[in-house]
Amino acid sequence: MKQLGTLYFFCGKMGAGKSTKxxxxxxxxxxxxxxxxxxxxxxxxxxxxxxxxYIKYSALLKPLVKKHVQNILSVGTDVVMDFPGNTKRLRKWxxxxxxxxxxxHQLIFLNLSDQQCLSQIVQRRIEQPERAAFDTEAxxxxxxxxxxxxxxxxxxxxxxxxxxx
Numbered sequence: 001m002k003q004l005g006t007l008y009f010f011c012g013k014m015g016a017g018k019s020t021k022x023x024x025x026x027x028x029x030x031x032x033x034x035x036x037x038x039x040x041x042x043x044x045x046x047x048x049x050x051x052x053x054y055i056k057y058s059a060l061l062k063p064l065v066k067k068h069v070q071n072i073l074s075v076g077t078d079v080v081m082d083f084p085g086n087t088k089r090l091r092k093w094x095x096x097x098x099x100x101x102x103x104x105h106q107l108i109f110l111n112l113s114d115q116q117c118l119s120q121i122v123q124r125r126i127e128q129p130e131r132a133a134f135d136t137e138a139x140x141x142x143x144x145x146x147x148x149x150x151x152x153x154x155x156x157x158x159x160x161x162x163x164x165x
Contacts, residue, residue, distance in 0.1 A: 002074075002075075002076060003076050004073050004074060004076060004101065004102065004103040004104070005031070005072060005073040005074075005075070005076050005077045005078040005079055005103060006029075006073075006078045006079075006103065006104040006105065006106060007069065007073060007078075007079050007081065007094065007097055007098045007103055007104070007105040007106070008022075008025055008029070008031065008078065008079065008080045008081065008105070008106045008108065009080075009081045009083065009085045009091075009094045009105070009106075009107055009108070010022060010081075010082065010083075010084065010085060010107070010108050010109075010110065011084070011085040011086055011091065011107055011108070011109045011110070011149075011150050012084075012086070012109065012110030012111070012112065012117075013086070013110075013112065013114070013117045013140075013143075013144050013147055014117060014121065014135075014139070014140050014143045014144065015112075015116075015117035015118060015119075015120040015121035015124065015135075015140065016110040016111075016112045016116075016117050016120070017110055017112070017120060018082060018084060018110060019035070019037070019082050021108065021110060021161075022035070022080050022081070022082035023082070025080050025108070026080040029078045029080065030078070031077065031078035031079055031080045032072050032077055032078070032079050032080070033079075033080045033082065034065065034068075034069065034079065034080070034081050034082065034083070035082040035083075036058060036061070036081075036082060036083040036084070037082070039061055039065070040054070040057050040058065040061065043057075043061070044057045044060075049133075051139065051142060051143060058083075062093065065083075066093070066096075066097050069081065069097050070097060070100065070101050070103075073097075073098070073101060073103040074101055074103075081094070085107060085150075086146065086147050086148065087146060087147070087148050088148050088154060091107065091150060091154055091156060092154070094107070095154070095155060095156060104157070105156070105157055106157050106159055107150055107156045107157060107158045107159070108159050108161065109149075109150050109158055109159065109160040109161065110161050111149075111160050111161060111162045112162070112163055114140075114144065116163055117140065117144075118137060118140060121135050121136075121137075121140060
């Protein structure tokens with residue numbers, strides 16, 4: 001029987017470092033990296049100016065991405081998804097991607113405090129000024145209001161990282 005790839009995905013508040021960690025993991029695992037931000041900005045340039053629009057375009061993308069990821073996993077290649085798994089509903093979608101084809105998965109939970117995330121968001125605004133309009137404390141508070149910590153009852157293989165500082 002052919003060896004399937006493993007699906008890696010992330011959970012963490014805005015600013016927790018999901019994109020940074022996903023880039024590093026993809027290099028470490030020699031895996032295909034898929035970034036939701038890149039897909040949305042390529043397919044819907046300059047159309048996402050609010051959190052509500054992000055939700056809309058993210059939902060349009062999911063059916064295409066699901067099939068694409070399953071095809072990659074089915075040929076034995078690992079996939080790292082830089083898509084947020086920050087709610088039970090989103091994590092269920094990731095789990096379905098893997099389980100429908102019997103592939104392994106790993107949820108990486110970046111468990112940082114609000115202050116740690118806000119500090120990293122300030123740094124990101126400096127490094128990526130094009131994100132300054134979206135990377136604000138107000139957006140962080142709004143987005144974080146939807147955040148749900150992953151639980152073992154969701155049937156996920158969870159690897160949790162905390163940062164002490």
